[in-house]
Amino acid sequence: MARILIAEDDDAIRNLVVRALGEDGHDLTVAADGAAALDALSRHNGEFDLLLTDVKMPIMDGIALALSAGRHHPDVAIMLMTGYADQRERAHELDALVHDVIAKPFSVEQIKGAVREALVTRH
Numbered sequence: 001m002a003r004i005l006i007a008e009d010d011d012a013i014r015n016l017v018v019r020a021l022g023e024d025g026h027d028l029t030v031a032a033d034g035a036a037a038l039d040a041l042s043r044h045n046g047e048f049d050l051l052l053t054d055v056k057m058p059i060m061d062g063i064a065l066a067l068s069a070g071r072h073h074p075d076v077a078i079m080l081m082t083g084y085a086d087q088r089e090r091a092h093e094l095d096a097l098v099h100d101v102i103a104k105p106f107s108v109e110q111i112k113g114a115v116r117e118a119l120v121t122r123h
Contacts, residue, residue: 001025002049002119007037007065008081009057013104017052017081020108021115034060038068046073050118055082055101063094070097077122079114081106 004026008014018028029044031037034057041048051069053062066078078097083104099118102111 003027004050005029005040005048007031007034007053009033017111020111033057034065037065041073046076048076050077052079055080077118079118
């Protein structure tokens with residue numbers, strides 16, 4: 001399965017995503033904010049299939065993380081998660097870089113389906 005880096009500051013959502021994607025057998029690395037995720041990307045030389053990141057996080061938000069990941073690790077597919085309409089609009093300015101933006105709240109099946117689609121499209 002895929003190597004996925006998850007950046008999400010909300011424990012409940014992070015746990016939901018980890019459980020859902022773990023059920024599909026993915027190799028998961030988890031970060032609680034964008035700076036920790038960027039550090040994980042660097043430590044692993046960008047060897048992830050997908051970066052799944054929340055938009056609104058402390059320290060470094062998902063937009064800044066996506067821009068940095070896209071610049072330094074262009075082979076990593078990027079998908080954003082957000083519960084804020086204004087953040088969705090801001091994220092859509094990154095259409096060339098970001099595969100998709102999934103709106104919160106989402107179900108286990110919705111996140112699994114969105115990730116499957118992102119991974120299929122990536123290859």
